[in-house]
Amino acid sequence: xxxxxxxxxxxxxxxxxxxxxxxxxxxxxxxxxxxxxxxxxxxxxxxxxxxxxxxxxxxxxxxxxxxxxxxxxxxxxxxxxxxxxxxxxxxxxxxxxxxxxxxxxxxxxxxxxxxxxxxxxxxxxxxxxxxxxxxxxxxxxxxxxxxxxxxxxxxxxxxxxxxxxxxxxxxxxxxxxxxxxxxxxxxxxxxxxxxxxxxxxxxxxxxxxxxxxxxxxxxxxxxxxxxxxxxxxxxxxxxxxxxxxxxxxxxxxxxxxxxxxxxxxxxxxxxxxxxxxxxxxxxxxxxxxxxxxxxxxxxxxxxxxxxxxxxxxxxxxxxxxxxxxxxxxxxxxxxxxxxxxxxxxx
Amino acid sequence: xxxxxxxxxxxxxxxxxxxxxxxxxxxxxxxxxxxxxxxxxxxxxxxxxxxxxxxxxxxxxxxxxxxxxxxxxxxxxxxxxxxxxxxxxxxxxxxxxxxxxxxxxxxxxxxxxxxxxxxxxxxxxxxxxxxxxxxxxxxxxxxxxxxxxxxxxxxxxxxxxxxxxxxxxxxxxxxxxxxxxxxxxxxxxxxxxxxxxxxxxxxxxxxxxxxxxxxxxxxxxxxxxxxxxxxxxxxxxxxxxxxxxxxxxxxxxxxxxxxxxxxxxxxxxxxxxxxxxxxxxxxxxxxxxxxxxxxxxxxxxxxxxxxxxxxxxxxxxxxxxxxxxxxxxxxxxxxxxxxxxxxxxx
Numbered sequence: 005x006x007x008x009x010x011x012x013x014x015x016x017x018x019x020x021x022x023x024x025x026x027x028x029x030x031x032x033x034x035x036x037x038x039x040x041x042x043x044x045x046x047x048x049x050x051x052x053x054x055x056x057x058x059x060x061x062x063x064x065x066x067x068x069x070x071x072x073x074x075x076x077x078x079x080x081x082x083x084x085x086x087x088x089x090x091x092x093x094x095x096x097x098x099x100x101x102x103x104x105x106x107x108x109x110x111x112x113x114x115x116x117x118x119x120x121x122x123x124x125x126x127x128x129x130x131x132x133x134x135x136x137x138x139x140x141x142x143x144x145x146x147x148x149x150x151x152x153x154x155x156x157x158x159x160x161x162x163x164x165x166x167x168x169x170x171x172x173x174x175x176x177x178x179x180x181x182x183x184x185x186x187x188x189x190x191x192x193x194x195x196x197x198x199x200x201x202x203x204x205x206x207x208x209x210x211x212x213x214x215x216x217x218x219x220x221x222x223x224x225x226x227x228x229x230x231x232x233x234x235x236x237x238x239x240x241x242x243x244x245x246x247x248x249x250x251x252x253x254x255x256x257x258x259x260x261x262x263x264x265x266x267x268x269x270x271x272x273x274x275x276x277x278x279x280x281x282x283x284x285x286x287x288x289x290x291x292x293x294x295x296x297x298x299x300x301x302x303x304x305x306x307x308x309x310x311x312x313x314x315x316x317x318x319x320x321x322x323x324x325x326x327x328x329x330x331x332x333x334x335x336x337x338x339x340x341x342x343x344x345x346x347x348x349x350x
Numbered sequence: 351x352x353x354x355x356x357x358x359x360x361x362x363x364x365x366x367x368x369x370x371x372x373x374x375x376x377x378x379x380x381x382x383x384x385x386x387x388x389x390x391x392x393x394x395x396x397x398x399x400x401x402x403x404x405x406x407x408x409x410x411x412x413x414x415x416x417x418x419x420x421x422x423x424x425x426x427x428x429x430x431x432x433x434x435x436x437x438x439x440x441x442x443x444x445x446x447x448x449x450x451x452x453x454x455x456x457x458x459x460x461x462x463x464x465x466x467x468x469x470x471x472x473x474x475x476x477x478x479x480x481x482x483x484x485x486x487x488x489x490x491x492x493x494x495x496x497x498x499x500x501x502x503x504x505x506x507x508x509x510x511x512x513x514x515x516x517x518x519x520x521x522x523x524x525x526x527x528x529x530x531x532x533x534x535x536x537x538x539x540x541x542x543x544x545x546x547x548x549x550x551x552x553x554x555x556x557x558x559x560x561x562x563x564x565x566x567x568x569x570x571x572x573x574x575x576x577x578x579x580x581x582x583x584x585x586x587x588x589x590x591x592x593x594x595x596x597x598x599x600x601x602x603x604x605x606x607x608x609x610x611x612x613x614x615x616x617x618x619x620x621x622x623x624x625x626x627x628x629x630x631x632x633x634x635x636x637x638x639x640x641x642x643x644x645x646x647x648x649x650x651x652x653x654x655x656x657x658x659x660x661x662x663x664x665x666x667x668x669x670x671x672x673x674x675x676x677x678x679x680x681x682x683x684x685x686x687x688x689x690x691x692x693x694x695x696x
Contacts, residue, residue, distance in 0.1 A: 008467065053460075055468050069469065070416075070448070078430040078437075081627065088424045088451050095450065095462075100469055102416070103449045104441065105434050114399075116441075121354060122401050123415065123446055255631065281427065282626075285601065287633035 009052040017048035025049075071308065072120030073101045074130040076108040076155075080224075081280045082297060083131060086153060089301020090129050097309055099126070106133050114139045121148070127308045131155050135198040149311035153304040156198035163311070165304040165324040167295030169199060169277070170206035172328030176247055176275045176293055177210030179330060183338045185214075185245040185273065189236040191229060191257060192220045193249035203249055203277065217243060221253050229256020230263075237264050237272070244272060244339035251276035251283050251292055254335075258286070269337035279331055288334035296326045355398040363394035371395075417654065418466030419447045420476040422454040422501075426570075427626045428643060429477065432499060435647020436475050443655055445472070452479050460485040467494070473654045477501050481544040495657035499650040502544035509657070511650040511670040513641030515545060515623070516552035518674030522593055522621045522639055523556030525676060529684045531591040531619065533561045535582040537603060539570045539595035549595055549623065563589060567599050575602020576609075583610050583618070590618060590685035597622035597629050597638055600681075604632070615683035625677055634680035642672045 015025035020041060028037055028045035048054075071094055075083050091101045102123060104116035113133045117140075120128065128150040132140050137157050143150040144161040152164045180188060190207045193200040200220075208216065219236050221228040229248065233256050236246060248254035254276030261268050268274050268288055276283065279294035303324050361371035366387060374383055374391035394400075417440055421429050437447045448469060450462035459479045463486075466474065474496040478486050483503050489496040490507040498510045526534060536553045539546040546566075554562065565582050567574040575594065579602050582592060594600035600622030607614050614620050614634055622629065625640035649670050 008464070053464060055464060073449075078434045081427070084424040084430050087449075091424070091449060091451055092453075095465075100448045100450065100465060102446045103419075103433070103437060104446065105437055118354070118399060118401060119441075119446060255628075258631075280628075282601075282628040282632070285604075285632050286628070287631075 009054045011054070013052055014045060014049045014054045017052060018045045020045060068124040068126055069098060070100050070102055070123065070125050071127045071129065072117070072123075072125040073103045074106060074113060074116050074120070074128065074132075075103065076106050076113075076131055076133050078103070078105050082154065082278050082295070085297035086131070086301040086304070089298040089303075090153070090305045091301075093302045093305035094309070097305075099309075108133045110134055110137060110139065113137060117143070127151070127312050129153055129304050129308055132157050134196045135201065136196065149308060151304050151308045151311070153300060154199065156202075158198070161321050163307050163322045163324070165300055165307060166199075166326070167293075167297075167300060167328045168325040169202045169293075169295070169328065171325075172277065172293030172295070172330060173203050173206035173247070174210050175328075175330040176277075176291070177207060179291070179332065179336065180245045180247065180273065180275065181211075181214065183245075183273065183336065185243075185339050187215045187241055187243045187245075187339075188217075189239070189243035189246045190216060190218045191232055191236060191246055191248040191253050192218055193224045193253065194222060195220060197224075200249060207247060221249065221256070224250050224252050226252050226256045226259065229253035230259040231256070233257040233260035234263070237261070237266070242272075245336070246272060246274050248274065248276045251278045251280040251290060254283075254290055254292070255286075268335055270340065273336040273339070275336055284331075284333060286335075291333045291336040292331055294329045294331050296328070299326050355400045357400070359398055360391060360395045360400045363398060364391045366391060375400075414470040414472055415445055416469065416471050417445050417447055417473045417475065418463070418469075418471040419449045420452060420459060420462050420466070420474065420478075421449065422452050422459075422477055422479050424449070424451050428500065428624050428641070431643035432477070432647040432650070435644040435649075436499070436651045437647075439648045439651035440655070443651075445655075454479045456480050456483060456485065459483060463489070473497070473658050475499055475650050475654055478503050480542045481547065482542065495654060497650050497654045497657070499646060500545065502548075504544070507667050509653050509668045509670070511646055511653060512545075512672070513639075513643075513646060513674045514671040515548045515639075515641075515674065517671075518623065518639030518641070518676060519549050519552035519593075520556050521674075521676035522623075522637070523553060525637070525678065525682065526591045526593065526619065526621065527557075527560065529591075529619065529682060531560075531589075531685050533587055533589045533591075533685075534563075535585070535589035535592045536562060536564045537575060537578055537582060537592055537594045537599050538564055538566045539599065540568060541566060543570075546595060553593060567595065567602070570596050570598050572598050572602045572605065575599035576605040577602070579603040579606035580609070583607070583612070588618075591682070592618060592620050594620065594622045597624045597626040597636060600629075600636055600638070601632075614681055616686065619682040619685070621682055630677075630679060632681075637679045637682040638677055640675045640677050642674070645672055 015022040025045045028042040106113040110133050127148045131153050132155045140157040141160045154166045156164045192204045219232040221232040246257050257274050276292035279292045283290040361368040371391045374388040452459040456479050473494045477499050478501045486503040487506045500512045502510045538550045565578040567578040592603050603620050622638035625638045629636040
C-alpha cells in the first residue's frame with residue numbers, strides 16, 4: 005500500500021518549509037505563522053490524509069494515545085454496547101482502545117492490567133472481575149487514571165459509572181407490589197459482584213413489608229439461574245412472583261417454570277434486569293429493567309478524559325449513575341390470589 | 351500503585367548483574383549464562399511480576415506488540431465472540447488488541463485503519479464495512495499483514511477466515527426441500543456485503559429446481575427484514591417457506607407474519623443464519639445455521655500470527671472456511687400443501 009504521508013509531503017504540497025508545516029498543524033509548537041499559510045497547510049494535510057505519527061509524538065510527549073479497556077466477558081450482551089460507547093468517545097478524542105478480556109478471572113485481570121500499563125496506556129476503563137479486586141484497588145490515586153464501569157470495587161476510591169440499579173429494582177418491586185404480589189422471591193446473582201450487592205439491598209428495602217424469600221445463583225448464567233429457581237419454586241407457600249438479578253437468571257426461571265409445569269405469568273410472574281437484546285421476543289416477553297448501556301460507555305469515557313486532562317475529584321471519587329427504566333411486558337401480571345392461597349394451605 | 355518492576359529489580363533479587371538478567375530473560379540477546387543462573391532470574395522475574403517494557407522493546411525491535419482489530423459494529427451479536435477469540439489467541443502470544451468500530455461506514459473504516467497503522471500495529475484483523483472496500487484492498491501485499499474475518503473483500507488478495515456459509519445454506523435448503531417445500535422465498539441481506547453474495551449464490555444453486563422468489567433487505571436489521579418480508583408474503587402464490595439471510599432478517603419475517611395474521615410454521619416456515627443468542631427461545635424457536643464464532647476468531651488470529659512470523663501464501667491467499675451446522679427448531683415444518691394450493695388460486 006501507499007506509505008503514510010509525512011509532514012514533509014504536506015510541506016511540499018503546501019509549498020512551505022517542514023518546520024512551518026509542523027507549526028501550522030500543532031499550535032503548541034513555538035513560532036507564529038500567517039493564517040493563510042496555516043490554512044494552506046491544513047488543506048494539504050487533509051488532501052493527503054496526513055495524520056501525525058503517534059509513536060513519534062509519544063517519544064516527544066510521553067503520551068501513547070492509547071487507553072486500556074478491561075472487560076470480564078465481551079460475549080456478555082451487556083458489555084459490547086458499553087465498550088462501543090467508550091471506544092467511539094475516546095476515538096473522537098484521538099485515543100485508541102486496547103481491549104482485554106479477563107473471563108471473570110481475577111488472575112487474568114491482574115495480568116491484563118499489568119500488560120496494559122506496560123504498553124503505556126494513558127488511562128484504564130475497567131469492568132472488574134470481582135468487587136474485591138486487589139488489582140483495581142492498587143490503581144487508586146495513581147497514574148494513569150482509571151474509571152470503573154458497571155461493576156464497582158469497594159473502597160477502591162475510583163470514579164464509577166453505571167446504571168441506577170437501585171432505582172430500577174425499586175421500580176420493579178413497586179410494580180409487583182402494585183399488581184398485588186405479597187409472597188415474592190428474589191433470585192440474586194453471585195455475591196462477588198457489586199451489581200448483586202446493590203440490587204439485592206434495593207430489593208430488601210423495597211420488600212421490607214412483604215414476604216420475601218431470597219436465593220443466590222452461583223453465576224449470572226441461565227443454568228445456575230434454573231437451579232436456584234427450582235429451590236425458590238419448592239418453597240412453601242410458593243412465591244407468586246420472582247424478581248431475577250438479571251435477564252439470564254430470569255431465563256433460568258422460565259426453564260424452571262416449564263419443568264414444574266407452571267405458567268408465566270398466570271402462576272408466577274417473572275422480571276429481569278438489563279433488557280438484553282431479544283428478551284422482548286421471548287414467550288412471554290420479559291418485564292425487565294433497561295440500563296442505558298451505550299450512554300454508560302460514553303459517560304465513562306468522558307470521566308476518564310476529564311481525569312486524563314488533570315481533572316480531580318472534589319470530595320471523593322465521582323459516582324455517575326444514569327437513569328434506568330422499567331420496561332413492562334407480558335411476564336408480569338396480577339397473582340391468582342385464590343389459587344395461591346389454596347396452594348399455600350396444601 | 352506500586353511501579354512496574356524493572357530489569358534492575360529482577361537482577362537485584364536474583365543477585366546478578368542487570369545485563370545477565372536481560373540475557374536470561376531474552377535468549378535472543380548475545381552471551382551465554384549458566385542454566386542455574388537463568389532459572390534464578392526467571393524465578394525472581396515471576397515473583398516480582400516482571401514483564402518486559404513493550405515500548406522500550408519496541409524502540410529496539412521496532413515491534414509494538416499491538417494488533418488492530420476493525421469491526422463494523424461491536425453490538426452485532428455475531429462479532430463479540432469473534433473478537434474475543436482473536437483477542438485471547440493474540441494475548442496468549444503476548445500481543446494486545448486495539449479495537450476500532452466503523453459503524454459499517456467505509457469512511458470511518460479508512461480512518462480507523464490509518465490511525466491503527468499510525469500506532470504501528472504489527473497486523474490487522476478486519477471485518478470490513480463493505481465487500482468493495484478500497485481501504486482493505488490497499489493493504490494487500492504490504493506490511494503489516496492483514497487478515498479478513500467473516501466478511502471478504504473481492505480481489506483483495508488477503509487471507510480470509512469465516513464460517514462455511516455456502517455449506518450451511520445448502521443444508522438449510524435441503525431441509526426445506528425435504529419437508530416438501532417447493533415455493534420458497536429468499537430474503538437476502540444488503541448486496542454490499544460478501545456474506546450476502548455467498549449465501550445468495552448458494553441458495554440459487556440449491557433451489558435451482560424449485561420455485562424461488564428473492565427479495566433484498568436494505569440492511570441486516572429487523573425493520574428492513576420486516577419490510578422486505580411484506581413484499582415476499584404479498585407475492586402470489588405465497589411462498590410456504592422463507593429462508594432469511596441472517597437471524598435478524600428472520601425476526602423481521604416473524605413480525606411480517608404476525609402483521610399478516612399468518613402462523614409459523616403452520617402457514618410459513620422460517621429459517622435464519624448465525625444462531626444468535628436467544629433465537630432458541632423465540633416463539634417459535636428459530637431453525638438456523640450456526641457458525642463457529644469463537645473458532646473463527648481463534649483461526650483468524652492464528653493465520654495472522656503465522657503471517658507476522660513471516661509465513662507467506664503458497665499459491666494465493668489462504669481461505670479458511672470452518673464448518674457450519676444446521677440447527678433444527680420449531681420454525682420449520684412441512685407445508686400445508688392443500689391450503690397453500692387453495693390460496694394460490696385465490
